[in-house]
Amino acid sequence: MKDETQKQTQKNFAFNDENEKKFRETLNMYPTNMAALLPTLWLAMDQNGYLTDEILEYVAGRLELSPVHVYAVAEFYTMFLRNPPGRYHLQLCRNLSCTLCGSEEILAHLADRFDILPGETTEDGIFSLELVECLGSCGTAPVMRVNDRYCENLTLAKVDKIIEGC
């Protein structure tokens, strides 16, 4: 849950001391190793920003799970990123309430400003844009997440201010 999403994947990935401690605590929460998979993938996301094949194999090894199971789970959940996001990962809601309240105009503005399409990252690696489904913040639509932060009641002017504050 950090802003620094662009850390280099180290060769021979391993949890740092803090995450190693959290990993051991996580194992105590469940009667099976497999149940610790989602929290362990989250720890890896926190440490590296996205999940490489090497990390998935590391996680499989730590939990004594088959790598294919870990791959399948990592691919199933949209928040487990398999490619590096921008330093600021903009996740704009495209669901019903946000559409009713004008999220398409926000999208057009973002795409135009950065000259990227949803799913792409700016050349300098600073911003990436993703369209996401309902974020559970429909009372303050349109909404986007910037990394883990909710930005609500968006207008074009507010979007510009958020980007300039990044």
Added chain:
Amino acid sequence: MSKKILSENFDNPDAYKLAVYEKLGGYRSLEKLFKTDPASVIEDVKNSGLRGRGGAGFSAGMKWGFVPKDTDKPKYLCVNADEGEPGTFKDRKIMVQDPHKLIEGIIICSYAVGIGTAYIYVRGEYVTPINRLQGAIDEAYASGYLGKNIRGSGFDLDVFIHRGAGAYICGEETGLIESIEGKKGQPRPKPPFPAVIGLFNCPTVVNNVETLSNLPFIINEGWEAYASLGTEKSKGTMLFSISGMVERPGVYEQEFGVNLWEFIENATGGVKGGRKLKGVVPGGSSSPILTAEEARNTILDYESIAAAGSMLGSGAIMVFSEDNCIVKALQVISRFYAHESCGQCPPCREGTYWIARVAERMEEGEGNPGDPDLILDVCPHLMGMTVCVLADALAMPAKSYVEKFRDEFDQHIKEKRCPYASSAASSVMG
């Protein structure tokens, strides 16, 4: 003004802190609880008429009653805080504003059913609610409300947060269980129901955040006090997430039994900018739309909304004005269900994509004259054919959109364009 059970502390910005919550009367139900026989607690909750607030509206007490009493296996509580149904944002409000009320409810349910471990499954995007809730759990452990021998009662309970990772289907109770077990969130066939074979193959209760948050009131005030609220079969109050084209969107608590549109109008100030009301989605994107006339003539309770051809679901009310396009709405929700289909049942995997493609071409002005009928033809093939109800959750609203707003669909096809389009973004939205 409606009675406030769930939102009573929403205006107090410090209610999330244990000391403040205790001053407001929090956790006082436990003293009474631990003196009551667990079986009587289940009876009280049955008698209160409390129904599940996640969407299905099933009796909470009956659900607990299905858990076998004579079992050697551990029992589990899974708290459904996945809140993925589009339009719903009330559980987030409880977790951020009043997390101890949820924890108090978790203790009550766990004591009644004999549960020793509870997992709160919170959707992955909810980082702020997770942090708030974790803070509250830590405080509760430190003050002896959780852990071993809670407040000297001899009752033990551990509570853990399990963070989801962006999959709507994990809000389905067996998908949620699979996800906690560390698998893809693909729902299981039922029966067996989770009450008998659930998490880690053990007896499991799955309850929504809001459902559990009603329990302190029921214990403190008695089931009669709860059952005296609402209508004959829809007891109590409910949190409604109101969004879309209204002046003041937000979460509003309301006792059942009032007129639907009058409630929306009084709570939110009515349609934004004084525009004309087109329709109301009463229970999340899975619920069929009500026309303006239907919304004005329906009572707000489970039975009346069902009689009007829709469902109360998670209480997510979305308001459409005359400026909103129904074909666009179908494009948006069908794309959503296609995206969230877990893929294990062909009628859902293929059917949702199929509807999404037809809806998209109509919205983009490339629809064929037979397309609206094609949608109506395909909907029955999605309903009741699959392990869970995700496919139904698209087929039901899709059918209602086409049947109730047929003119709009035909107009798109005839004019080969969306008459509502602001021209912005349609190429990027894809």
